[in-house]
Amino acid sequence: MKFDRARLxxxxxxxxxxxxxxxxxxxxxxxDAWGFVGVEETEPLSGRDLRRARSSVAACPERALSLVPVHxxxxxxxxxxxxxxx
Amino acid sequence: MTTPAMALAPxxxxxxxxxxxxxxxxxxxxxRLLAGPARRRETLAxxxxxxxxxxxxxxxxxxxxxxxxxxxxxxxxxxxxxxxIVAKLTAALRTSxxxxxxxxxxxxxxxxxxxxxxxxxxxxxxxxxxxxxAAVVGAPxxxxxxxxxxxxTYASVMxxxxxRGQLPGMPGIVVTTCASGFVAGESSAVVSALSxxxxxxxxxxxxxxxxxxxxxxxxxxxxxxxxxLGLIAxxxxxxxxxxxxxxxxGSTLLTLAGGVAHPGLVLEVSAPxxxxxxxxxxxxxxxPPPAVxxxxxxxxxxxxxxxWHAPVDRALLRRAGVxxxxxxxxxxxxxxxxxxxxxxxxxxxxxxxxxQCGSCLFGLPRLAVDLRAIVEGRATRGDIRRSxxxxxxISGRGACAHPDGAVALLESALEVFSADVRRHIxxxxxxxxxxGWFPVPDASxxxxx
Numbered sequence: 376m377k378f379d380r381a382r383l384x385x386x387x388x389x390x391x392x393x394x395x396x397x398x399x400x401x402x403x404x405x406x407d408a409w410g411f412v413g414v415e416e417t418e419p420l421s422g423r424d425l426r427r428a429r430s431s432v433a434a435c436p437e438r439a440l441s442l443v444p445v446h447x448x449x450x451x452x453x454x455x456x457x458x459x460x461x
Numbered sequence: 462m463t464t465p466a467m468a469l470a471p472x473x474x475x476x477x478x479x480x481x482x483x484x485x486x487x488x489x490x491x492x493r494l495l496a497g498p499a500r501r502r503e504t505l506a507x508x509x510x511x512x513x514x515x516x517x518x519x520x521x522x523x524x525x526x527x528x529x530x531x532x533x534x535x536x537x538x539x540x541x542x543x544x545x546i547v548a549k550l551t552a553a554l555r556t557s558x559x560x561x562x563x564x565x566x567x568x569x570x571x572x573x574x575x576x577x578x579x580x581x582x583x584x585x586x587x588x589x590x591x592x593x594x595a596a597v598v599g600a601p602x603x604x605x606x607x608x609x610x611x612x613x614t615y616a617s618v619m620x621x622x623x624x625r626g627q628l629p630g631m632p633g634i635v636v637t638t639c640a641s642g643f644v645a646g647e648s649s650a651v652v653s654a655l656s657x658x659x660x661x662x663x664x665x666x667x668x669x670x671x672x673x674x675x676x677x678x679x680x681x682x683x684x685x686x687x688x689x690l691g692l693i694a695x696x697x698x699x700x701x702x703x704x705x706x707x708x709x710x711g712s713t714l715l716t717l718a719g720g721v722a723h724p725g726l727v728l729e730v731s732a733p734x735x736x737x738x739x740x741x742x743x744x745x746x747x748x749p750p751p752a753v754x755x756x757x758x759x760x761x762x763x764x765x766x767x768x769w770h771a772p773v774d775r776a777l778l779r780r781a782g783v784x785x786x787x788x789x790x791x792x793x794x795x796x797x798x799x800x801x802x803x804x805x806x807x808x809x810x811x812x813x814x815x816x817q818c819g820s821c822l823f824g825l826p827r828l829a830v831d832l833r834a835i836v837e838g839r840a841t842r843g844d845i846r847r848s849x850x851x852x853x854x855i856s857g858r859g860a861c862a863h864p865d866g867a868v869a870l871l872e873s874a875l876e877v878f879s880a881d882v883r884r885h886i887x888x889x890x891x892x893x894x895x896x897g898w899f900p901v902p903d904a905s906x907x908x909x910x
Contacts, residue, residue, distance in 0.1 A: 386664045386860060387664075387817075387818040387819070387820065387858055387859055387860050388662075388663070388664055388815075388817035388818050388859075388860040390818070390819060392819055407819065407820050407824070407854050407855070407858060408823075408824070408827075408851060408854065409819050409820070409823045409824070410819070411818070411819030411820055411858070413820075413854075413857075413858050443666075
């Protein structure tokens, strides 16, 4: 997975409410009243947030989470890399 | 270069310079989709005599020309999604693989009857649109997807397929049925069912037009949308745009339900026309009703006064936060309680969850229970606030828009019937009953994952 900016997406049809993902990314994910996952609206993730998101994706036994790379236009590439190295 | 939009016969509803307005029923004046014989099915011979043969594109330039015409028409999907059909055609044309066209005739909204009406009485117009879509994207096959409990519709389509066997150069047509159920008509559920899976919505990362049935480029389109396409192919984009407004071109089909003179009546409306005009001329209403449900059971209630003056215009309604959806217009009768009706519809929507997403499976029954508590005077202001919060937390958390529709129904009911809510929770219920035609199919007919 060679990308440094991505969006975290959940497939609610696969989520079974294990909840491990939220323990690993409490700022990025929420649980509803019954313990099913939802993704907070954020800017594309990078740096530490992206590392946490990867950990949540890996933790899900149902494979309900995934990361969708965000392709940055060439002009902003330098800034995107700078963001991710924070 | 020849244009595929040659008028071979007089255009239904006037030429392409005179603005086309009005409200018409099947076979009545001022109609386009519903023009032709009243109260009966139009045969292939009658259809061809009235409208001429469908001009199909056979070369790449002709296909591109049709794409240009469809783009210029501004036609959007009439199943509720309001997605531009030209985007689906273009995506399927540009993607490699053998494309397929699906006529989505499932019409899962219990009170909506416009697609069934077209398939029963004007099947060749719908199949013309599907044939044009197939010719444009190069699909050798069309699938007509119907719910299993639609006997007369099925028979009409089968007869139409048999009749069209005489026409040369038409793509093959397969008619298929699947289990009924509210969410089984959602386009990703249709693709899932036709790929051999269960008819429940799937979360997609790429659109069906790029990768649908068994990975093939799949154009899934609503019946009414395709019927419009069958006319646009003959009479062009300029003619299509003489009905409707610049932002929402073309005529639109509505089904009347609730407290109207003839529940289930299907009308063709060409803007500028107000909902009040439609309800007064064809619904038997002399005065604005207390409220009107618009767009389907997952639509919104709007107050009767606002609805009476609201234009039947998808773009203007959308700007006001209302979707015309499948075209359902259901005024609440004066002696009916809007909250009771909403409980009935919420119960139904909750039972129709595919059971895949937690928020929908557990959240929708809870919303119905909460509203029933309000109706029966067992709720407090705090309960209502918590119900709002719950509804807010459910919205947007499903793989499809089913829970969002139920939330919109509840939220709009609490807003429009706020005076009734206060009376109910203070132990002085409004006294209204459960009146009006808001049909709810047998719960046993639900979809299951």
